[in-house]
Amino acid sequence: MESFASSDKLFDNRDFARGFSELKKRKENGELSCELLWRMCRFCQELSNTMSGEQRRKILIEGRDYGLQAMELDPSSFLAAKWAAIVFGLVVDQLPTKEKIHEGGKLKDMLDKALELEPTDFALLHLRARFSFTIANLSWLERKAASMLYSEVPKATIDDALVDFEAAYQQHSDWIENLLFLSKCHIAKKEKKQARELLNKAIDLPKESSNDEQFVTECKALLQKC
Numbered sequence: 001m002e003s004f005a006s007s008d009k010l011f012d013n014r015d016f017a018r019g020f021s022e023l024k025k026r027k028e029n030g031e032l033s034c035e036l037l038w039r040m041c042r043f044c045q046e047l048s049n050t051m052s053g054e055q056r057r058k059i060l061i062e063g064r065d066y067g068l069q070a071m072e073l074d075p076s077s078f079l080a081a082k083w084a085a086i087v088f089g090l091v092v093d094q095l096p097t098k099e100k101i102h103e104g105g106k107l108k109d110m111l112d113k114a115l116e117l118e119p120t121d122f123a124l125l126h127l128r129a130r131f132s133f134t135i136a137n138l139s140w141l142e143r144k145a146a147s148m149l150y151s152e153v154p155k156a157t158i159d160d161a162l163v164d165f166e167a168a169y170q171q172h173s174d175w176i177e178n179l180l181f182l183s184k185c186h187i188a189k190k191e192k193k194q195a196r197e198l199l200n201k202a203i204d205l206p207k208e209s210s211n212d213e214q215f216v217t218e219c220k221a222l223l224q225k226c
Helices: 007-014 017-029 034-048 052-071 078-093 097-117 120-134 140-149 158-173 175-190 192-204 212-225
Strands: none
Touching: 007 017, 007 034, 017 034, 034 052, 034 078, 052 078, 078 097, 078 120, 097 120, 097 140, 097 192, 120 158, 120 175, 158 175, 175 212, 192 212
């Protein structure tokens, strides 16, 4: 099998368009392997950060499909399970609430599977915590509407979310997004002192992207309410 050194180097150098194009040509030429597909999934995730609207939705769906196919080819591959779950989660985020609840159950299963293979992966712990946080904060009306469509609405609590957000924090303590959501859990539990400490830490960290800027803006707004 041809090496992935070239595309991996392009990924590390953040040349995502070139790297993805290189892998896509290999697929079009008949190559089909778990190693190829999870890398294509990963490139789609990074490319989605440079897009918006329908273009972003399409690249994420394409990446999701690569990830799911990679998992089918090798169910024991952690990287296939990880990237499939990450991109699947980004697709689910764009769905209306009712569909999000339904697809969220599949996402939770994928996250559980990936974390069985690597229990300390902070990105997956954060994603599973986000799922629990979303479910725990559904309104009665949202739960009622979902229960009319699906036989079982997933169950999760703020404490479930807190456990995973804290586990992600232990692995990556300077992640602004995780600090924001960890503080939201403490606010929900009326633990304002802990929330303030986390929010202040997030605000003081260097911001590495426009997303970080948005998260810090939200941190500042929450801090005023604590």
